[in-house]
Amino acid sequence: MLEASGESHTKLPMQGIAQPTRAEVLNLPRVHISQHPVMAHKMRLLRDRHTASPEFYQLVKEIGSLLAYEATSSLALREQTIETPLQETKAYRLAGGIGVTPVLRAGLGLAEGFRQVIPDVQVWHLGLRRDERTLQALEYYNRLPHEVDLQVCYAVDPMLATGGSAIDAINVLKRRNIPRLSYIGIIAAPYGLLRLSQAHPDIDIYIAELDEGLNDVGYIVPGLGDAGDRQFGTF
Ligand SMILES: O=P(O)(O)OC[C@H]1O[C@H](OP(=O)(O)OP(=O)(O)O)[C@H](O)[C@@H]1O
Ligand SMILES: O=c1cc[nH]c(=O)[nH]1
Ligand SMILES: [Mg+2]
Numbered sequence: 001m002l003e004a005s006g007e008s009h010t011k012l013p014m015q016g017i018a019q020p021t022r023a024e025v026l027n028l029p030r031v032h033i034s035q036h037p038v039m040a041h042k043m044r045l046l047r048d049r050h051t052a053s054p055e056f057y058q059l060v061k062e063i064g065s066l067l068a069y070e071a072t073s074s075l076a077l078r079e080q081t082i083e084t085p086l087q088e089t090k091a092y093r094l095a096g097g098i099g100v101t102p103v104l105r106a107g108l109g110l111a112e113g114f115r116q117v118i119p120d121v122q123v124w125h126l127g128l129r130r131d132e133r134t135l136q137a138l139e140y141y142n143r144l145p146h147e148v149d150l151q152v153c154y155a156v157d158p159m160l161a162t163g164g165s166a167i168d169a170i171n172v173l174k175r176r177n178i179p180r181l182s183y184i185g186i187i188a189a190p191y192g193l194l195r196l197s198q199a200h201p202d203i204d205i206y207i208a209e210l211d212e213g214l215n216d217v218g219y220i221v222p223g224l225g226d227a228g229d230r231q232f233g234t235f
Contacts, residue, residue: 077093126139185206
């Protein structure tokens with residue numbers, strides 16, 4: 001994490017940048033903020049600085065499952081006839097392929113949670129790393145297939161801070177011409193949420209909680225720290 005205690009004349013990346021308040025972004029179109037009490041309970045544990053990496057990773061997976069359940073509630077279904085041990089009956093299956101794109105590294109735990117809900121999801125890995133001096137996202141890994149047959153793809157990344165990484169991830173996915181894209185995150189700052197919503201007004205955005213803002217070095221406050229480092233024990 002970049003320390004705020006460097007040379008006094010060095011401008012920190014978010015210093016002096018105006019940020020919207022929570023109230024100003026609460027009613028953005030296509031933004032869904034979880035209202036589930038189980039989510040709030042898990043978020044308390046996740047944010048706590050005393051939660052160690054193994055439990056933290058487990059919680060990210062569980063929150064990923066809860067968010068997947070919420071985000072997939074409007075997926076299309078196809079009817080089919082099956083036989084129970086007693087008789088034929090109508091039943092339903094999810095229509096079309098579903099993809100999940102974990103933004104490495106921190107998105108990996110969320111994607112695992114997503115797979116607990118929909119095991120046959122395709123996983124498309126995308127590596128983006130935020131340069132902590134400029135806060136620009138840099139792409140360093142891309143395993144997105146070129147032959148695409150998905151009805152929907154979910155970009156998953158726990159932290160929506162300045163929004164740069166999420167905007168870039170959706171840009172990359174849009175080049176694959178998938179009919180429907182969504183973003184799933186755990187915590188958003190109002191600044192990043194507004195930027196993502198304005199850059200990509202055609203996607204749904206699902207988050208667990210909306211925080212107060214970004215500090216001078218671009219970390220979400222109160223936040224949870226570095227979601228990648230906390231999942232993988234790299235401090
Ligand atoms: O909204 P932004 O300002 O772009 O910041 C958010 C990004 O920063 C974190 O990744 P990081 O660069 O720390 O990589 P990591 O997952 O490997 O830790 C996080 O997981 C997002 O990808
Ligand atoms: O607060 C933040 C901001 C970006 N990335 C993180 O992991 N945490
Ligand atoms: Mg990180």
